[in-house]
Amino acid sequence: MRKIILSAIGVLLIVFSFLFAKKLIADKHKPKPVKEKVVKTVFTDTVKNATVKIVIPANGSLVAKRRVELYAEVQGVFKSSRVLFKPGQKYSKGQTLISIDADEHYASVQSAKSELYNTISAIMPDLRLDFPEVYQKWQNYLNGFDLNKSTPKLPEMTSDTENYFITGRDIVSSYYNVKNLEQRLSKYKIAAPFSGILTEALVTEGSLIRSGQKLGEFIDASVYEMEVALSKGYASLLKVDEPVVLHSLDGTETYKGRVSRVNGSIDATTQTITAYIEVENDALKEGMYLEAHIDAREEQDAIEINRSLLLEGDDIFVVRDSVLDVIPVKPVHFSETTVVLKNIPEGTVILKKAVPGAYTGMLVKPFDNQSTKTNTK
Template identity: 40%
Template sequence: MKIWIKALIGLGIIVLGVLLVGLMKNSNQETVDEVKKEQQMVSTQLVVPTSHPFVIEATGSLTAKKRIELYSEVQGILVATQTDFKEGNRFYKNQTLLQINSSEYQAQLLSTRSAFLNRITSMLPDMEVDFPEASVKWQSYLEDFKVNRALQTLPEPTSEAERLFLTGKGIYENFYTVKNQEERLSKYTLKAPFGGVVTESLVTTGTLVRNGQKLGEFIDPSLFEIKLEVPSRYTNYIALGKEVLLESLDTQQKFQGKISRINAKISSNTQTITVVVEIAGTDLKEGQFLQGTIFGKMLENVVKIDNNLLIENNQVYVVKDGVLQLQEVEPMNYVGDSVLIGGLKANTILVDEVLANVYPGMNVLF
């Protein structure tokens, strides 16, 4: 009987030992699992501060730098020209854009010139008596006079007495009357001040054109300007001559421009300033919308990261001795989904992924 009791006790001790060993193994395994769970794997990068230009993005529409609105200063019937003044038609410099019938006014001008010619002719006999030397040059002027040609410059008087003599004979008065009519006659013909294209035509051949009537618009399609509205707080980062990358919102074509003017006035409504960018290109059209990227002054010792890596707008996660830490930084330039930050030293281990359920002081693997 005692033997059986001893055997049972021994067996119980063995079973108890086995159970204790199993519990200890499970406990150790749970501890290892907890440690592994606590040490989360994170993606990192080694910080290398560099220099980046301050980038400003804005949109605007193109306007031709050389652009004129044409108005009539005279009245008459519009006559046909070599090239019709219609939208899309191109003209070279000094080519006739529009021609208004001037036959009636030309007749008036010829009459005025003839009257001036008679005035000189009737003045010469008296001049030969009073100013014989001056009469020689006036005789030459008279012989060169043509009623169908613009007046030539009058001979210069050699004395005050001669000038008063000519004034008393009405020479100067009649001369400037003719020159005034000649200037007005030129307004019946509108010539292209530069090579370009018609963008708006408001008249047709054969119609009556009135004084002050708008006739159309004419532009140089090779040179444009675009106005970009930039927050006033960025004025220290931009300057004349800085390059601007422009991209079409429709075709994704890219163009290169430069800042030509910066308005000194800040808009009271939007607190922005107008930056004018000059751009040349044959594929551009007036009114076309473009996205502008201004490359301003250089920012030193900055790092470019994704916006979503910022914690409360001025902190990022870094790893130091295998432990997560929050590092304060200075956001300096937001560009699309990225931001340029300062305040990180070289060789800092920066967490470059968005983390969930983490906290400062947490052990991590990287």
């Protein structure tokens, strides 16, 4: 019985070995599977050379074009007025900003003017006798002399003898002393040099003001300037009166400005050139931060593409017979996200979006947006 079982196991092993060997021979002659060629779908664009505007981006904060820092040149008590001297207060041109008590100095001016008048009056009899030809003009001067008005200019002296006579009586020196006191009297009132708004007030009514003390700041709120620092490469592109479009940080507001001034020198440390952009708008305030786009120049026969499409060595990918290839180009301007290129033949098919792992000779298929729309219907 044992011999029969061993014989049966041996026969089964021979049969299994034969079938396994037959399968190995069959698999050896089976053809290898052919790998399918992968064709990647890409977004393409056809080159149409045109005029491209070179726009220089910049940003900065607004500063009033006309600004006055108010300082006292005399000493006295700040007199109260109908309009409070407070930040945000508006003033018209010529309106009094600050009035300092000048009663004491005014009395000195009137005293000096009275002395001048008396001195001229005292020489009138001598003029009638010794210089009758000039008597009348000095009499007319006295007739027009008003203590409550500014001292009139002395009559013009026509001869040396008249000049010696008048100067010898200290009339000329007294006249200039009076004019000096009158000039100082005018400093007790500070008037607005233009219509604007007070942005800083450092004194209050009733306080003692000292000579040389800063009183506040006054600006013209109708015209602002924005100072921007640009790369020295843009020095030849900036032009005065060039229009500029400015945007608020959130992009909701747009303002029109112009390049008012361009600095003639380049900063040696930063290698930048400073330009000033003038803008007028009632909605603007000093200190606002804006973004500017300056139209520098126009480049003929050029295109603008994303910077990611430009390869090292100034090449870009093109599509020729469903195969990627590269051609040399000439970059003429770089911005943060785009580049302006020249020397690309009209009608050349280029990539519109960068393809990861792209290489020369890669098989591609342009994306057909129209067929996609048709299939979705």
